Amino acid sequence: MSKSLKRVEAALAAAGVSVRITEMPGSTRTAEEAAAAAGCALDQIAKSIIFRGESSGHVVLFVTAGGNRVDPEQASALAGQPLGRADADLVRAETGFAIGGVAPLGLIAPVETYFDPRLLDFDVVWAAAGTPRHIFAIAPQDLLRITGARQAAFTAARG
Numbered sequence: 617m618s619k620s621l622k623r624v625e626a627a628l629a630a631a632g633v634s635v636r637i638t639e640m641p642g643s644t645r646t647a648e649e650a651a652a653a654a655g656c657a658l659d660q661i662a663k664s665i666i667f668r669g670e671s672s673g674h675v676v677l678f679v680t681a682g683g684n685r686v687d688p689e690q691a692s693a694l695a696g697q698p699l700g701r702a703d704a705d706l707v708r709a710e711t712g713f714a715i716g717g718v719a720p721l722g723l724i725a726p727v728e729t730y731f732d733p734r735l736l737d738f739d740v741v742w743a744a745a746g747t748p749r750h751i752f753a754i755a756p757q758d759l760l761r762i763t764g765a766r767q768a769a770f771t772a773a774r775g
Contacts, residue, residue, distance in 0.1 A: 668699065686771060
């Protein structure tokens with residue numbers, strides 16, 4: 617079992633949340649792939665979007681519904697700094713996860729985190745469990761609580 621997957625399992629257990637992590641036969645790197653694998657709506661995927669804080673140099677995490685896009689202006693306003701693209705090395709160094717499997721919990725260090733209210737429209741959402749093939753279902757209220765995220769509006773209007 618990968619170290620990343622073990623960290624997610626440990627974080628879920630420490631939070632007292634009983635969920636089953638599922639290994640899918642194919643990739644769950646994208647929200648579309650994860651939704652197809654889980655058999656759920658695209659917006660039921662709690663995708664982890666990472667930006668680099670241009671002032672701090674540290675990552676900022678936005679947990680958003682699978683069909684939503686993070687609006688850079690709103691996200692920067694929330695973070696109190698301009699945000700830019702986080703490269704794979706920075707994402708791994710600050711979260712412990714590789715891009716395509718970034719979980720919203722089990723990170724190696726605390727990360728400033730924001731949560732898309734759209735996820736709360738569902739009874740269950742699915743999130744990455746630290747690898748490109750592992751996901752778990754969880755009540756969005758539980759995910760919000762255990763990530764320590766701030767609920768906030770940061771998504772672009774759908775076109």
